[in-house]
Amino acid sequence: MSTNPAPVVKHGYFKKLSRYYLWYTGAFGLFLAALSLLEQEGMPRLWIGYLFMFATIALYAVIGVICRTSNVTEYYVAGRRVPAMFNGMATAADWISAASFISLAGGLYLQGFDGLAFIMGWTGGFVLVALLIAPYLRKFAQYTVPDFLAARYGGGAGGRGGPVRALAVSATILVSFTYVVAQIYAVGLIASRFTGVDFSVGIFLGLASILVCSFLGGMRAITWTQVAQYIILLVAFLIPTMWLSVKHADNPIPQVAYGSLLPKLTAREAELANDPREAQVRAEFLRRADGYAARVAALPESWEAGKLDAQRQLAAARARNASLTEVRQAERALTTYPNSVDDARTLWLERRDANLARARPPEPHAQPFPGATPEESDARRNNFLAVVFCLMFGTAALPHILMRAYTTPSVHETRVSVFWTLFFILLIYLTIPALAVLAKYDIYTSLVGSDFSALPTWISYWANVDKANPLISVADINGDGIVQLAEFAIDADVLVLATPEIGGLPYVISGLVAAGGLAAALSTADGLLLAISNALSHDVYYKMVEPGASTQKRVTISKLLLLAVAFIAAYAASQKPADILSLVAAAFSLAGSTLFPVLVLGVFWKRANHIGAITGMITGFAVCLYYMLRASPVLGGNTLETWFGILPMAAGVFGVPAGLFTVVVVSLLTPRPSRTIAGMVDYIRAPE
Numbered sequence: 001m002s003t004n005p006a007p008v009v010k011h012g013y014f015k016k017l018s019r020y021y022l023w024y025t026g027a028f029g030l031f032l033a034a035l036s037l038l039e040q041e042g043m044p045r046l047w048i049g050y051l052f053m054f055a056t057i058a059l060y061a062v063i064g065v066i067c068r069t070s071n072v073t074e075y076y077v078a079g080r081r082v083p084a085m086f087n088g089m090a091t092a093a094d095w096i097s098a099a100s101f102i103s104l105a106g107g108l109y110l111q112g113f114d115g116l117a118f119i120m121g122w123t124g125g126f127v128l129v130a131l132l133i134a135p136y137l138r139k140f141a142q143y144t145v146p147d148f149l150a151a152r153y154g155g156g157a158g159g160r161g162g163p164v165r166a167l168a169v170s171a172t173i174l175v176s177f178t179y180v181v182a183q184i185y186a187v188g189l190i191a192s193r194f195t196g197v198d199f200s201v202g203i204f205l206g207l208a209s210i211l212v213c214s215f216l217g218g219m220r221a222i223t224w225t226q227v228a229q230y231i232i233l234l235v236a237f238l239i240p241t242m243w244l245s246v247k248h249a250d251n252p253i254p255q256v257a258y259g260s261l262l263p264k265l266t267a268r269e270a271e272l273a274n275d276p277r278e279a280q281v282r283a284e285f286l287r288r289a290d291g292y293a294a295r296v297a298a299l300p301e302s303w304e305a306g307k308l309d310a311q312r313q314l315a316a317a318r319a320r321n322a323s324l325t326e327v328r329q330a331e332r333a334l335t336t337y338p339n340s341v342d343d344a345r346t347l348w349l350e351r352r353d354a355n356l357a358r359a360r361p362p363e364p365h366a367q368p369f370p371g372a373t374p375e376e377s378d379a380r381r382n383n384f385l386a387v388v389f390c391l392m393f394g395t396a397a398l399p400h401i402l403m404r405a406y407t408t409p410s411v412h413e414t415r416v417s418v419f420w421t422l423f424f425i426l427l428i429y430l431t432i433p434a435l436a437v438l439a440k441y442d443i444y445t446s447l448v449g450s451d452f453s454a455l456p457t458w459i460s461y462w463a464n465v466d467k468a469n470p471l472i473s474v475a476d477i478n479g480d481g482i483v484q485l486a487e488f489a490i491d492a493d494v495l496v497l498a499t500p501e502i503g504g505l506p507y508v509i510s511g512l513v514a515a516g517g518l519a520a521a522l523s524t525a526d527g528l529l530l531a532i533s534n535a536l537s538h539d540v541y542y543k544m545v546e547p548g549a550s551t552q553k554r555v556t557i558s559k560l561l562l563l564a565v566a567f568i569a570a571y572a573a574s575q576k577p578a579d580i581l582s583l584v585a586a587a588f589s590l591a592g593s594t595l596f597p598v599l600v601l602g603v604f605w606k607r608a609n610h611i612g613a614i615t616g617m618i619t620g621f622a623v624c625l626y627y628m629l630r631a632s633p634v635l636g637g638n639t640l641e642t643w644f645g646i647l648p649m650a651a652g653v654f655g656v657p658a659g660l661f662t663v664v665v666v667s668l669l670t671p672r673p674s675r676t677i678a679g680m681v682d683y684i685r686a687p688e
Contacts, residue, residue, distance in 0.1 A: 088420020125395020236516020394588025593655025620659025
């Protein structure tokens with residue numbers, strides 16, 4: 001009777017990993033219990049924050065050091081031996097970025113039904129990954145996405161696909177860099193809140209922990225770190241949500257409590273919409289918006305008059321020997337005054353729009369596409385569908401996610417791995433809408449209507465994290481001493497991190513959530529930085545510059561490039577370029593427009609050739625970028641210049657079809673690919 005030792009070895013490896021991570025989970029539980037006891041004994045909050053931050057970072061560093069390697073296959077694809085379930089956990093951690101963990105519930109809090117577009121798009125994208133791309137990349141069995149595209153389309157010198165590879169590398173770098181800046185921004189936000197350091201210092205502290213994981217061991221270290229990070233972020237997300245669920249619905253299952261609490265929230269929203277004091281505050285915001293609109297209409301005279309007025313106020317304060325505080329306020333008013341007429345127009349328009357937004361009554365959380373007119377409602381529905389479209393196709397083309405298809409032992413394991421990925425993602429994603437409703441109900445019932453003299457301490461904590469652009473603000477606009485909803489504003493990036501304090505939970509849970517947010521940001525940042533450095537070292541240096549480079553030299557080059565890219569990304573994040581969700585949405589639109597058409601047609605249409613691929617990638621990218629530049633105020637565009645009212649974050653709705661159409665048309669007008677390429681397509685599509 002013949003025996004096959006491979007399954008035994010594989011099963012033994014799986015059991016060993018399971019045992020390690022069970023011990024790790026138990027130790028993490030004991031760590032939480034110990035900190036809870038220390039908090040009850042009077043340990044300062046700042047110390048708890050430091051312990052959570054540095055204990056988890058030290059843990060990731062230890063895994064990174066243990067998994068250090070200079071072997072190319074280990075460094076690039078973790079030796080192709082990661083079991084499906086653990087690869088699913090690692091991919092889920094790679095996927096549940098700062099945008100998902102930190103910003104998504106906040107987006108749902110602010111946007112209501114419209115925020116579900118992110119959950120539907122990101123989850124649906126993994127279905128496309130499972131059906132259309134991941135198994136075929138694993139059958140190809142190389143290292144990177146540009147590797148596959150260069151081999152599939154050929155062309156260039158010697159038919160090695162140099163031009164296609166160069167374009168794919170450029171797209172990989174641009175998309176991953178945009179995405180990683182958002183993750184590092186989130187790391188700075190968390191570190192500054194829970195350790196008290198400056199935001200910029202927090203960014204570079206987080207960067208150090210990212211580099212320890214990815215610099216030494218590449219994909220091998222990142223994989224096992226991400227499994228550990230997933231366990232932390234799952235516990236960190238579920239505990240406060242379940243706590244709030246019990247508090248407001250007497251039910252520990254948030255998804256069930258969500259259904260019972262939504263009607264109560266809807267009733268409270270209607271009550272606030274008809275409250276005379278709320279109407280009074282909204283009228284004041286409308287008056288302020290009209291004031292900014294009038295100043296814009298009176299430019300350039302209004303800018304000159306405003307500057308003279310600021311100068312007079314400063315001179316008057318100094319002349320009458322006013323208090324130091326008053327003089328400093330007058331100095332700040334002058335130094336922060338717009339430097340030019342164009343700056344004034346931009347600033348005053350932003351403030352007009354911000355005041356107009358706060359002048360509107362609260363939108364019903366559960367109502368799909370609310371609008372004052374049918375046209376406005378239709379525009380919101382169209383944008384909802386466009387965002388879902390972009391996120392689905394962007395997900396299916398993200399290089400750092402597709403790289404994980406190479407790390408499993410077989411094509412079958414890759415398919416099973418995507419199933420596990422969806423399962424682990426849904427544990428979080430089905431909880432996010434519940435958390436948004438639970439936190440919203442808590443704020444609408446506990447904070448709104450309370451006295452300004454008795455504001456909870458978490459408001460002052462978060463208001464002071466970033467004084468230039470406050471993450472939370474509350475001001476007594478109508479002077480009645482009572483908090484109205486319209487007087488309270490919260491940034492989407494704060495809601496999850498502040499949830500434990502909003503719900504009155506022990507501070508140790510706040511530290512746990514911070515550790516979870518840090519794990520989410522670091523796990524994604526690790527994967528993105530590795531995707532960039534691998535593209536540069538493997539696809540550019542090894543495949544295009546020095547094909548004879550030794551394996552040791554290739555890994556060393558990758559590590560050095562990773563270091564350089566990480567510091568550039570950290571600097572970009574320190575400039576606070578945009579909110580996290582906007583940065584992430586831009587990355588998805590660019591990925592979908594540039595890479596998705598050539599990936600899918602490369603697998604399922606033999607007629608696609610290298611000329612079609614090149615023109616398709618350029619066209620998709622150009623259309624997407626042009627629309628962003630045209631319609632995004634952040635990039636110097638104008639929201640009045642949109643096509644069909646589609647938001648710039650959904651630019652991929654134009655870029656993806658443009659790329660697909662161009663690949664098809666140009667391929668049909670140019671010669672067929674070689675028989676070798678057709679044979680390769682047959683090979684990767686054949687069942688294993």
